[in-house]
Amino acid sequence: MFTTAFLDIPALQSANGEVQLPGSKSISNRVLLLAALSQGTTTIHDLLDSDDTQVMLKALEQLGCAVVRSTDPAHLNSYHVTGLGGHLAPATAARTLQLFLGNAGTAMRPLTAALALLGGNFEMSGVARMHERPIGDLVDALRQLGCRIDYLGNEGYPPLRIHPVTTAQLHLQTPIPVRGDVSSQFLTALLMALPLVGRQQDVTIEVMGELISKPYIHITLELLQRFGIAVKNDSWQRFTIPAGSHYQSPREIHVEADASSASYFIALGAIAAGKSSKPGPNNSTIHIDRSVKVLGVGAQSIQGDIRFVDAARAMGAAITSGPNWLEIRRGNWPLQAIDMDCNHIPDAAMTLAAMALYANGTTTLRNIASWRVKETDRLAAMATELRKLGATVEEGADYISITPPADREAWRPASIHTYDDHRVAMCFSLAAFNPAGVPVRIEDPKCVAKTFPGYFEALFSAVRPVPGSVPVICVDGPTASGKGTVASAVAAALGYHLLDSGALYRITGLAATRAGIPIDADHAGQIAALIAQLDITFTPDQRVLLDGEDISLAIRSEEAGMNASLGSALPAVRQALVQMQHDFRQLPGLVADGRDMGTVIFPLAPLKIYLTASAAQRAQRRHKQLIEKGIPATIADLRADLEARDARDMNRATAPLQAAQDALLLDNSDITVEEAVAQVLAWWEKRQPFAAVAAHSQASA
Numbered sequence: 001m002f003t004t005a006f007l008d009i010p011a012l013q014s015a016n017g018e019v020q021l022p023g024s025k026s027i028s029n030r031v032l033l034l035a036a037l038s039q040g041t042t043t044i045h046d047l048l049d050s051d052d053t054q055v056m057l058k059a060l061e062q063l064g065c066a067v068v069r070s071t072d073p074a075h076l077n078s079y080h081v082t083g084l085g086g087h088l089a090p091a092t093a094a095r096t097l098q099l100f101l102g103n104a105g106t107a108m109r110p111l112t113a114a115l116a117l118l119g120g121n122f123e124m125s126g127v128a129r130m131h132e133r134p135i136g137d138l139v140d141a142l143r144q145l146g147c148r149i150d151y152l153g154n155e156g157y158p159p160l161r162i163h164p165v166t167t168a169q170l171h172l173q174t175p176i177p178v179r180g181d182v183s184s185q186f187l188t189a190l191l192m193a194l195p196l197v198g199r200q201q202d203v204t205i206e207v208m209g210e211l212i213s214k215p216y217i218h219i220t221l222e223l224l225q226r227f228g229i230a231v232k233n234d235s236w237q238r239f240t241i242p243a244g245s246h247y248q249s250p251r252e253i254h255v256e257a258d259a260s261s262a263s264y265f266i267a268l269g270a271i272a273a274g275k276s277s278k279p280g281p282n283n284s285t286i287h288i289d290r291s292v293k294v295l296g297v298g299a300q301s302i303q304g305d306i307r308f309v310d311a312a313r314a315m316g317a318a319i320t321s322g323p324n325w326l327e328i329r330r331g332n333w334p335l336q337a338i339d340m341d342c343n344h345i346p347d348a349a350m351t352l353a354a355m356a357l358y359a360n361g362t363t364t365l366r367n368i369a370s371w372r373v374k375e376t377d378r379l380a381a382m383a384t385e386l387r388k389l390g391a392t393v394e395e396g397a398d399y400i401s402i403t404p405p406a407d408r409e410a411w412r413p414a415s416i417h418t419y420d421d422h423r424v425a426m427c428f429s430l431a432a433f434n435p436a437g438v439p440v441r442i443e444d445p446k447c448v449a450k451t452f453p454g455y456f457e458a459l460f461s462a463v464r465p466v467p468g469s470v471p472v473i474c475v476d477g478p479t480a481s482g483k484g485t486v487a488s489a490v491a492a493a494l495g496y497h498l499l500d501s502g503a504l505y506r507i508t509g510l511a512a513t514r515a516g517i518p519i520d521a522d523h524a525g526q527i528a529a530l531i532a533q534l535d536i537t538f539t540p541d542q543r544v545l546l547d548g549e550d551i552s553l554a555i556r557s558e559e560a561g562m563n564a565s566l567g568s569a570l571p572a573v574r575q576a577l578v579q580m581q582h583d584f585r586q587l588p589g590l591v592a593d594g595r596d597m598g599t600v601i602f603p604l605a606p607l608k609i610y611l612t613a614s615a616a617q618r619a620q621r622r623h624k625q626l627i628e629k630g631i632p633a634t635i636a637d638l639r640a641d642l643e644a645r646d647a648r649d650m651n652r653a654t655a656p657l658q659a660a661q662d663a664l665l666l667d668n669s670d671i672t673v674e675e676a677v678a679q680v681l682a683w684w685e686k687r688q689p690f691a692a693v694a695a696h697s698q699a700s701a
C-alpha cells in the first residue's frame, strides 16, 4: 500500500492483464456464519482477509466450529468450516462463552440473532466504538419473539448477555416485526437466524417502514438460497421462511469479489485495453489484442453494483463474463457519452464520471443526491477535481454533467485532492490515460485502504506507461557520500522503487569470489557469464538474497566493496548488468543510486543529483556505520581505502565516476540527512508540473 503524502502516476498508455480483486466483506461474513450454522463442512474460497473476518472466524471457533485454513500457498484465503448443524455441543452450551467482536458490525448483529436462538449462554462485547453502535431495534425484535437478552452497559447498545431459550418458548406463529428504515443489517440478522427454529411452521418477518438498502437484503437472500433456505419475499415488506427449512452446506462456495471495486478495472479495460499492431520481422505485422480480466466476480454476481457492467457497456466497453470473472476490452472508442439514472449504482457511478473524461460529448449522471452524504460531498468533490483536469462540469443538487477537455492542449496535470474518500482516489487514477500524456497526482493515496489496500499495486500490474514516462531520479557520487541513505529516503517519500546499483557490483564480487574466479580483466568474460546465472532478490524490507541466501551483511564488508570496485572497472561486467538495472524502472518511478546512473544507465533521467562530502567526513560516516554493524574498522584505514576506491572509480576507462553535465551538485558535508533529503525532494518538486498549474488556476480564479 502507498502511504506517501501523494502518489504521482505517470502518463499511462494501455492496459492488459489479470487482476484478482479482494473478496467482498458483506459476503465473507455472511458466508462464514451460514457455514457455521449448517450441517457438514463448507470450503470457502477467496475469503476477504480483514479485521472483521478474523473476528468472525475466532468467534466461530469459540462456538465449537472446526476452522481450518488452507496451507496451499495458491489458496491461502480458502477455509474449511465444519458447522454446528444447528446445535451447540452440550459442553459448550453448559458454560458462558465470552465473545469479543472488535468493531465488526457484520459479526455483532448476525451473531446476536443467531446465538439468541441457538440456546446457550453468551456475553458479547467489542471495542469502545462498538458499544456506541445501536442494536436496540434488533434486540427488540428478538425479545418480542421470546428471546432473553440483557444489556450489560447502556440500554440499546452492546455489550449484551444472551440466555438460552427453547423453541417452545418462542412466539413463532405471529409475524416478527423489525424496523427496516434504519439499517438493513437487522433484517439480515433475523433472516439468517430464523431458519434455526423454522422446522415446524412457517416463520414470517414483517418490515416496519420503508426497507432501505435492498441490494444488501438481496445478497442475504441469495446466500440463504445457496445454504438451502428458500425465503419467500413479498414486495420487500414480508419475508417468510417456509416450514421444514434447515441449513445444508453447499460443500463449496466462492466469496465474490467486491463489485464496486471491479468498476475501476472495468473502466480500465474500456479505456485502455485496445487492439494495436506493430511491424514484425520480415515485413510481418504483430497484432496485439489486449484485455483486462477481473478475477473474483462475474456478471451473474449477487451484488447490486454489478449493474455497473451495463452502464460501462452503454459507454462502449466490450465485456464478456464467466461464473467468477469478467473480461473487458475497448469497444467503442472514444467512449459514448451517456445520460443515465444512477440511483441503483451510486458507488460505482463515480467510476462513470471518470470514464466521461474519454467520451465523445457530455455525460450526465442523474439521481445521485446520495453522493452528497457519503465519505465526503462526492458531487462537489468530483466536480472540483474533474475541473482541475480541464473538464467542463455542471453540478446540480442531484446530478453531474461532465464534458471532457476539448482537445489534448486542454488537459491539465492535476494534483487531485481525495477528501479521505477511497473512491475519489481510485476514480482519478484513470485520468492518467489522458491524451496529453501528463501525469496525475493522487493526494493521500492510502485512503484506498478502506476497501482495497492494494489498489494502486493492482493497477500498476495491469498497465503500461507511455514510453519514457516513468521518472528516474539519479543519485551518483563517491563512496560513503550518503547516496544510499538519501536515495532510499527519497524513494520512500515518493513511493518509488529503489535501485542500489552498488549492491549489484557487490553481489557480483561476492559471487565471483565464491566461484573462485579472480576479479581481473582476464576473467571478465567468465564473470559476465556468471552474472547471467545469478538469482538475485531485493526484498521489500531491503534484504538481498542470492539464490535464496540472505547475503545482506556479507556484501557490506569493506572487502566486498573493494571487490565490487575491482569488478566494476571491467567493461564486460558493466555491460552484463545494464539490462538488470533498466528493469528496475517500473511504475510509479525509480530512485537509482550509484556511480554512472545519470551518465550511462539513465542518461535521460529528469533529475540527476551528484552527492559529495569531504573525504574526512565520509571516512567518519563509514566508520560509524561499520562499527554499528559490528564490523571492525579504523578511520585511517577507511579513509585510505575510500580514496583508493574514488581514484579507481574516477579514473577507469568505462563509465568513470563523474557528475553528469546536467546534474545538480549537493555537498552534504555540513548538512544533516534530513536536510539533504529535503533538498532533493524540493528540486524534484520544482520539476513537476502540478505546482505551476495550481498557481495558474488560483490566479485565474
Ligand SMILES: Nc1ncnc2c1ncn2[C@@H]1O[C@H](COP(=O)(O)OP(=O)(O)O)[C@@H](O)[C@H]1O
Pocket (backbone or CB within 6 Å): 477, 478, 479, 480, 481, 482, 483, 484, 485, 486, 621, 622, 625, 668, 669, 670, 671, 672, 673, 674, 676
Ligand atoms: N548529510 C548527510 N547526508 C547523507 N548521509 C549522511 C549525512 N550525514 C551522515 N550521513 C551518513 O553517512 C553514512 C553513509 O551513507 P551511505 O548512504 O551508506 O553512503 P553511500 O551509499 O554513498 O556509500 C550513513 O550512515 C548516513 O546516515
Ligand SMILES: Nc1ccn([C@@H]2O[C@H](COP(=O)(O)OP(=O)(O)O)[C@@H](O)[C@H]2O)c(=O)n1
Pocket (backbone or CB within 6 Å): 478, 479, 480, 481, 484, 501, 502, 503, 505, 506, 561, 564, 565, 566, 568, 569, 593, 594, 595, 596, 597, 645, 649
Ligand atoms: N553504478 C555503480 C555503482 C557501484 N559501482 C562500483 O561498486 C562499488 C560499490 O558500490 P556501492 O555504492 O555499494 O559502494 P559504497 O559507495 O556504498 O561504498 C563502488 O566502489 C563502485 O566501484 C559502480 O561502478 N557503478
